[in-house]
Amino acid sequence: MSVSVSDELQLFAQEIQSFLSPNTLRDLARDVGFVQRTSKYQAKDLIALCVWVSQNVAMTSLTQLSSCLEASTEVLISPESLNQRFNKAAVQFLQHLLAKLLNQKLTSPMPISYPYTSVFKRIRILDSTAFQLPDIFSSIYPGAGGCSHTAGVKIQLEYDLLSGQFLHIHTGGIASISEKNHAKSLQDFIRFLG
Structure with a gap:
């Protein structure tokens, strides 16, 4: 029996939710400089966009990504604002998130x-x-x-x-x-x- 991509993403979502609360995500995003102040676009929205919403973030236009984000999370952000948030701090946040998940999952x-x-x-x-x-x-x-x-x-x-x-x-x-x-x-x- 083959597992579909959406099923795999759902399993990944459950892993993130079971190991990392929204507050933990926010704190991690602040630690790496991805979030510096309160905004409608939060760390969880980057994860939603990169992991669940778009199958191929790198090949999807910013306009399409903005629309997908709004449809799935009700966060309205312009394509240019979204482009500005795809930065080094976003990459560091995702790297730290992966490391944290791996550490928590494998330290048993x-x-x-x-x-x-x-x-x-x-x-x-x-x-x-x-x-x-x-x-x-x-x-x-x-x-x-x-x-x-x-x-x-x-x-x-x-x-x-x-x-x-x-x-x-x-x-x-x-x-x-x-x-x-x-x-x-x-x-x-x-x-x-x-």
């Missing part, structure tokens, strides 16, 4: 075999994924070179299996992130760079 106790906990202080898992972007994004997300596209984004995550904590979450250009830059302490480590 996970049974780890006792012999490992007595030998190792940490079991660090570092992984990343990368994909190409249109060349217009090369100044923000530089690619690694050697391919037909000059732009690419990499998402990297480092997780400590024993503590259940995320140690590092980063997004950036492919050329700007390296797995070799992490775990530089005197810890023993096994690394797969394939």
